[in-house]
Amino acid sequence: MKLIHQDAHWLVLDKAPGWLTVPGRMGAEDPRPCLRTQAELEYGRLWVVHRLDEPVSGLVLFARSADAHRIANMAFESRAVRKVYHAKTQGPAPEKHQLTFRDSLRKGKKRAFRAPHGKAALTEADFRGGSEETALHWELKPQTGRTHQLRVQLSLRGWPILGDTLYGAEPTSETGICLRAVSLEGPFGSYSTTGLF
Numbered sequence: 001m002k003l004i005h006q007d008a009h010w011l012v013l014d015k016a017p018g019w020l021t022v023p024g025r026m027g028a029e030d031p032r033p034c035l036r037t038q039a040e041l042e043y044g045r046l047w048v049v050h051r052l053d054e055p056v057s058g059l060v061l062f063a064r065s066a067d068a069h070r071i072a073n074m075a076f077e078s079r080a081v082r083k084v085y086h087a088k089t090q091g092p093a094p095e096k097h098q099l100t101f102r103d104s105l106r107k108g109k110k111r112a113f114r115a116p117h118g119k120a121a122l123t124e125a126d127f128r129g130g131s132e133e134t135a136l137h138w139e140l141k142p143q144t145g146r147t148h149q150l151r152v153q154l155s156l157r158g159w160p161i162l163g164d165t166l167y168g169a170e171p172t173s174e175t176g177i178c179l180r181a182v183s184l185e186g187p188f189g190s191y192s193t194t195g196l197f
Contacts (some may be wrong), residue, residue, distance in 0.1 A: 001038055004059065006193050009068040012184070012191045015060050019177020020128045021051040035060060036184060037191025046121055050076060055163070057084070059193055075186045076145065083142055084100070084183035086196040088135040089159035090169055096151055099125040099194065101153040112148040114156060120169060121146040123153055128197065135178070137197045150179060 002014035026144040046062040047069035063069035075081050106118035107182035122144050128137040140150050151167050160169035182195040
């Protein structure tokens, strides 16, 4: 857990892979580290604005008051928040560098999947280079916030994220998967952290 920004209204932290954003169903019995639990020990009461999956690293915003929480929630709901992720994937290089992923996704018990009765998922993807022999580098800008959106959208197109065995990638020796939230911008400010490439 690395502090990126704090003021009277907001706390921005860099979450490590393998950490939960909020406590899981097991609560205190869960052996995995939890970002919110640890952060509240250091910074006091926090309101959850959004989450990153356990194996994903990067920027997480917390509100420090109910009013700040309301502002942030409205921004996320109205899509006034701009997020940027870096990913490394398996697969052959795409023919184009600029792609748009449009899907109808539904959340299952453990995985998300494409379904006609799902919710619209939209991502702007920028292929940044790399090769099938090493890894493909991506910059991703999700326009919606569906469960596992980036993970499933890349996998559906033959580019599973390195280490993401849930969506068809080969296992790696590293903790987490090669997906990182590197930039977050909205009415709460603009923040960034180091990327994957």
